[in-house]
Amino acid sequence: MDIVLIGCGGHGKVVLDAVRQEGRHRVVGFLDADPATHGTTVHDVPVLGGPNLLDKMAARKVRGVIVAIGDNRTRFGYASEAEAAGLELVSAVHPRAVIAPSATLGRNVVVAAGAVVSVDASVGDGSIINTGAIVDHECIVGRHVHIAPGVRLAGRVAVGDFAFVGLGAMVIQCLTIGERATVGAGAMVRTDVGPGITVVGVPARPILRSV
Ligand SMILES: CC(C)(COP(=O)(O)OP(=O)(O)OC[C@H]1O[C@@H](n2cnc3c(N)ncnc32)[C@H](O)[C@@H]1OP(=O)(O)O)[C@@H](O)C(=O)NCCC(=O)NCCS
Known part of the structure; x- marks a missing residue:
């Protein structure tokens, strides 16, 4: 399935690596709260914009998400938002x-x-x-x-x-x-x-x- 990762920092890279090596899902983009990252790429994956774009992911045929942020409360918050946007939380x-x-x-x-x-x-x-x-x-x-x-x-x-x-x-x-x-x-x-x-x-x- 096509998925996005929320968070393009160090932990985001670790999760990208795990997803790629596992080979079950395809990471089509990152979402990140830091505007300075928008429009950049991380290991060839584009940073599409902020987590406010979660609602628009279905239109891009994105069906799943992993919140790749180490802080527990922040990760939980974005996971709740992603579910509310109709995306599947994957592992x-x-x-x-x-x-x-x-x-x-x-x-x-x-x-x-x-x-x-x-x-x-x-x-x-x-x-x-x-x-x-x-x-x-x-x-x-x-x-x-x-x-x-x-x-x-x-x-x-x-x-x-x-x-x-x-x-x-x-x-x-x-x-x-x-x-x-x-x-x-x-x-x-x-x-x-x-x-x-x-x-x-x-x-x-x-x-x-x-x-
Ligand atoms: C425990 C921790 C969360 C505390 O952070 P903090 O609330 O900002 O605490 P402070 O840095 O203000 O330190 C408070 C006191 O605890 C001591 N302290 C902090 N972390 C310590 C640690 N890991 N081991 C021993 N003493 C520690 C400080 O020396 C300080 O002592 P003092 O008051 O006598 O000067 C942090 O230091 C820590 O260990 N974080 C984990 C980092 C980590 O695992 N990163 C991996 C991410 S994938």
Whole structure:
């Protein structure tokens, strides 16, 4: 199917690469909120204009969309707008990601190169499992979550909706990362993280601010 990607930045390129290598859909354009990108091309794909053009995509025979933006709330917002415009939210799974047959992926999920979603794990709608991240056995990753490159979630970790786990962080087994929580890059999480809490460091401790 012909699709557009919302967001032509670094993550947009990662998603474009995954879609091309997967070979199921054809990316015919990017939409991006930054007017400076309009009329340019990214890896030979034109940036057609802003996300305000979503309503006009059907006329171009575009049927699907992936929101290629790392920020969870922004991604969710554009996904809602795309659905309202009648577009299908599709997924991209890089062929060199490893997805166990017993794992389940929701709608509009991106799994980047080298990521592993292990046995009996699940990933909710709109979530990103980024480059080289490991989601080990029986993890439950909620909706609109971002698991950044190189993260390691041990078995049976639960990650709440809209949570962000930063670059290279580790979470030991059976813990819960609450909804909207943030785990800083490089953290080592060894106790549950409450909803909306930001933790950093080794071992991870809260910084007194939620995002
Ligand atoms: C955790 C994070 C979100 C906090 O960002 P922030 O709210 O802007 O926080 P600040 O930069 O103001 O830092 C607040 C304090 O936490 C510390 N801190 C921030 N991030 C940290 C980290 N990853 N590890 C250890 N300490 C960290 C800062 O040194 C600062 O400490 P201080 O108050 O003693 O000076 C951010 O630093 C981070 O790690 N982001 C993840 C980036 C990432 O994974 N990118 C990949 C994208 S695909």
